[in-house]
Amino acid sequence: xxxxxxxxxxxxxxxxxAGSRGLSQYLVMPVVLGIAxxxxxxxxxxQELDSIEERSLNAARLTRxxxxxxxxxxxxxxxxxxxxxxxxxxxxxxFTRRIRPYIVTVLTVLQAVPTIAILVLxxxxxxxxxxxxxxxxxxxxxxVPVLLNTMVGLEQVDDAVLEAGRGMGMSRTTVLxxxxxxxxxxxxLAGIRTALVINVGTAAxxxxxxxxxxxxxxxxxxSTNRIVVQIVGAALTAILALLIDYIAGLIEDLLRPRxx
Amino acid sequence: xxxxxxxxxxQVMIRLEKLTKHYPxxxxxxxxxxxxxxxxxxxxxxxxPSGCGKTTTMKMINRIIEPTSGRIILNGExxxxxxADQLRRRIGYVIQQTGLFPHMTIGENVATVPKLLxxxxxxxxxxxxxxxNMVNMDPEIFRHRYPKQLSGGQQQRIGVARALGGDPTVxxxxxxxxxxxxxxxDRLQNEFLRVQSEVRKTxxxxxxxxxxxxxxxxxxxxxxxGSQLAQYDTPEQILTAPADDFVAEFIGRGxxxxxxxxxxxxxxxxxxxxxxxxxxxxxxxxxTLRNAAExxxxxxxxxxxxxxxxxxxxxxxxGEGSSLxxxxxxxxxxxxxxxxxxxxxxxxxxxxxxVTLVVDDTGKLQGVVDIEQIxxxxxxxxxxxxxxxxxxxxxxx
Ligand SMILES: Nc1ncnc2c1ncn2[C@@H]1O[C@H](COP(=O)(O)OP(=O)(O)OP(=O)(O)O)[C@@H](O)[C@H]1O
Ligand SMILES: [Mg+2]
Numbered sequence: 006x007x008x009x010x011x012x013x014x015x016x017x018x019x020x021x022x023a024g025s026r027g028l029s030q031y032l033v034m035p036v037v038l039g040i041a042x043x044x045x046x047x048x049x050x051x052q053e054l055d056s057i058e059e060r061s062l063n064a065a066r067l068t069r070x071x072x073x074x075x076x077x078x079x080x081x082x083x084x085x086x087x088x089x090x091x092x093x094x095x096x097x098x099x100f101t102r103r104i105r106p107y108i109v110t111v112l113t114v115l116q117a118v119p120t121i122a123i124l125v126l127x128x129x130x131x132x133x134x135x136x137x138x139x140x141x142x143x144x145x146x147x148x149v150p151v152l153l154n155t156m157v158g159l160e161q162v163d164d165a166v167l168e169a170g171r172g173m174g175m176s177r178t179t180v181l182x183x184x185x186x187x188x189x190x191x192x193x194l195a196g197i198r199t200a201l202v203i204n205v206g207t208a209a210x211x212x213x214x215x216x217x218x219x220x221x222x223x224x225x226x227x228s229t230n231r232i233v234v235q236i237v238g239a240a241l242t243a244i245l246a247l248l249i250d251y252i253a254g255l256i257e258d259l260l261r262p263r264x265x
Numbered sequence: 266x267x268x269x270x271x272x273x274x275x276q277v278m279i280r281l282e283k284l285t286k287h288y289p290x291x292x293x294x295x296x297x298x299x300x301x302x303x304x305x306x307x308x309x310x311x312x313x314p315s316g317c318g319k320t321t322t323m324k325m326i327n328r329i330i331e332p333t334s335g336r337i338i339l340n341g342e343x344x345x346x347x348x349a350d351q352l353r354r355r356i357g358y359v360i361q362q363t364g365l366f367p368h369m370t371i372g373e374n375v376a377t378v379p380k381l382l383x384x385x386x387x388x389x390x391x392x393x394x395x396x397x398n399m400v401n402m403d404p405e406i407f408r409h410r411y412p413k414q415l416s417g418g419q420q421q422r423i424g425v426a427r428a429l430g431g432d433p434t435v436x437x438x439x440x441x442x443x444x445x446x447x448x449x450x451d452r453l454q455n456e457f458l459r460v461q462s463e464v465r466k467t468x469x470x471x472x473x474x475x476x477x478x479x480x481x482x483x484x485x486x487x488x489x490x491g492s493q494l495a496q497y498d499t500p501e502q503i504l505t506a507p508a509d510d511f512v513a514e515f516i517g518r519g520x521x522x523x524x525x526x527x528x529x530x531x532x533x534x535x536x537x538x539x540x541x542x543x544x545x546x547x548x549x550x551x552x553t554l555r556n557a558a559e560x561x562x563x564x565x566x567x568x569x570x571x572x573x574x575x576x577x578x579x580x581x582x583x584g585e586g587s588s589l590x591x592x593x594x595x596x597x598x599x600x601x602x603x604x605x606x607x608x609x610x611x612x613x614x615x616x617x618x619x620v621t622l623v624v625d626d627t628g629k630l631q632g633v634v635d636i637e638q639i640x641x642x643x644x645x646x647x648x649x650x651x652x653x654x655x656x657x658x659x660x661x662x
Contacts, residue, residue, distance in 0.1 A: 169364025172329055172437075173378050173427075174354035187368045262368035264411030 034251040038244055045240050052233050061225045061234045067241070073217035074245060077136070077208040081143035082201050089148045089200075090193070093155025094181070109153070116149040120207050128214045139216035143207055147200035154196025158189030187262050194260060198253040205246045219245065277338075278435060278467040279303040279326060284335035286321050295321045296492035298335070305434075308461065308468040310478040313488030313495075313515070319471045322492055323437050326469060327356045340434065354381055357428030357436035357466070361443045363420045365412040371397070371423055372408040378431035396426040399460055418449040425457065429464065436468045443472070454480055475516055479504065479523055487512050501527055505650030521643055522607065530609050531602030533642050535623040535632025538563055543572055543590050550589060551580050561618055563596070564589050569629040571596045571622050596622055600634070606642060609634050 049062065060066075096105050124142045127133040133141070162185050170180045212220030219242045226234030281301040287294045296318040303309045311319040324330040326337060328349045336345045344352050365374050372393050379389040397404040400422040412420055421441060428436055441457075442450045454477065461468065472478055478485045479500040487495045487503065489511055496508035504524045507513040516523070539557040541550050543566050554562050554577055562580075566572045573593030583592050598616035600609050600623055613621040613636060620633040 163362070163364070163367075165360055165362035165364040166366060168329065169358065169360060170366070170377075172327060172353055172358035172360070172364075173430075174350045174352070174381050175377075176350050179381075184366060184368075264368050264370070264413065 074219045078205045085147040089151035097159040139211035150199040151196045158192030162188045194257045275304040278305040280338040282336040287333045306465045307483040310470045310482035312478040317488040318492035357433040359428045359438040359441045361440040363424040400426045436466045439471045506654040525607035528606045538633045
């Protein structure tokens with residue numbers, strides 16, 4: 006799924022060139038996704054479905070899978086933010102300068118381990134399965150981009166601006182709230198968006214540890230060798246990923262401070 | 266540009282006592298046992314070669330850099346250990362890179378300190394407008410703009426306005442005009458001096474440009490390596506009686522010429538010059554010129570303003586019926602009393618009769634200045650500076 010993300014990014018950048026995006030440009034993605042959904046529906050209704058396919062592709066089951074998928078993505082991303090952003094702030098304060106390189110190295114190495122390996126490890130070594138285990142795996146994987154972007158975003162703030170703030174009598178906390186964080190937001194949001202896209206894609210894998218999601222549909226299609234089911238599962242995952250990325254983009258545009 | 270004697274009577278606003286800064290890992294102290302008094306309402310310029318500790322000294326005053334030892338006394342109060350945030354709200358701070366907050370509008374930037382001080386909205390808004398007007402930036406146009414929508418010079422003006430936000434008594438400025446082109450810099454310096462004549466802050470101004478120091482400073486502190494004071498005195502004294510070879514070398518060769526920036530045309534009496542009114546007849550004008558030692562006449566209009574120069578040749582060529590209005594050359598070298606002698610010299614070098622005309626505020630001719638008068642004034646400045654330097658030596662055991 007993650008191959009979809011870079012493709013979408015370039016599309017966004019192209020539309021962004023013209024300055025602030027017009028309303029019509031904001032409408033393009035929902036319309037495209039709507040058409041894709043419609044096409045998928047028409048395609049499936051034109052097929053002669055056998056009983057296995059009928060069972061996999063009923064509305065209740067699909068809705069549940071989509072809903073589980075959204076929950077997995079939302080909860081894991083939220084937890085990621087709750088951990089990574091404060092950690093990122095902490096790791097850019099002067100008093101953590103010494104330990105900073107070690108922590109960043111550990112996290113980067115951790116990210117190089119494939120998620121599926123983490124999931125399997127959790128399941129096999131700790132007999133840890135289901136929703137909670139899936140969340141742990143997803144969070145571990147998504148922390149790094151959010152953390153690194155938070156740190157980069159905070160560190161790229163011009164020293165002169167910070168000195169001016171302190172020089173006028175702002176406390177450290179005020180400087181963080183009023184200057185550093187607002188100026189770091191664009192970079193931080195990019196990291197958060199990456200985490201979201203990673204999570205929505207990786208959530209398709211957690212079916213292997215019984216955590217549900219759209220992965221259920223794909224795996225059902227694979228194990229019964231039903232192409233239509235596989236296509237529906239994959240297409241829904243892709244559409245959901247694109248939709249979430251689109252919403253994240255909207256939020257990014259909304260929260261980006263003016264004047265930058 | 267106050268006169269040399271007035272600072273003696275004024276109150277000390279900032280006193281630095283044995284102020285020392287040692288950066289970890291450095292061999293020498295960046296600032297070493299500095300004693301310095303800065304009087305209320307004066308601009309003291311810290312100047313010296315790169316790395317001599319000017320910035321470090323200045324930033325210790327608002328404790329952006331904490332001193333290793335020594336004391337900082339602000340208006341009689343020891344602030345070396347007090348709450349730094351509270352202290353800084355009383356001290357304006359302008360830095361070279363402006364440090365404007367890019368995500369805040371110009372209005373929000375200027376309102377920073379008033380907000381920190383808890384002023385209400387109407388008082389803050391009024392203050393922002395007042396300050397923007399003070400630095401010649403129309404509030405209606407600029408209040409809602411963002412810093413990146415301004416030119417470098419405009420950003421620097423906002424930097425100054427923002428520093429004045431909480432009406433501080435003291436202003437610290439670290440090379441505020443350092444990154445600006447020479448023409449804009451000159452304009453900003455003049456503008457700043459005008460603002461200062463209104464607000465009368467105590468200002469510590471860091472630069473490494475001696476010309477800027479001479480122009481801006483009521484007193485100049487020339488630093489050697491390690492913040493050792495080489496000389497602390499008025500620009501006049503430093504130019505005319507440098508304390509040692511280091512200072513002399515730092516001022517450079519142009520010291521006499523630089524001194525001309527410190528005296529004004531108004532300080533010297535303009536010399537009279539044969540002058541006739543435009544209504545005078547050609548014959549009368551010829552008569553006046555014949556009896557004069559000078560080689561041309563100045564023609565003034567009904568209001569006494571310079572109209573033209575006429576030479577003997579032009580008078581001879583002119584027919585009996587013609588008027589002085591129609592002949593002669595428009596004068597170009599004209600200065601007002603507020604112009605510096607340097608300006609006057611510049612004008613007269615290129616002028617036809619080697620003099621520059623002096624006019625008052627209404628444009629009325631007062632007389633002329635020539636190179637002899639400028640020379641005399643340099644000589645007398647030097648003499649009085651030497652006397653003053655001798656007097657100060659005589660006072661010590
Ligand atoms: N943060 C720092 N850590 C270590 N040494 C420093 C630090 N800041 C300044 N120094 C050293 O202290 C000395 C004085 O520096 P300072 O910045 O005060 O000089 P300056 O007179 O302002 O020079 P310039 O004209 O180049 O701005 C220099 O030798 C400099 O290398
Ligand atoms: Mg400096």
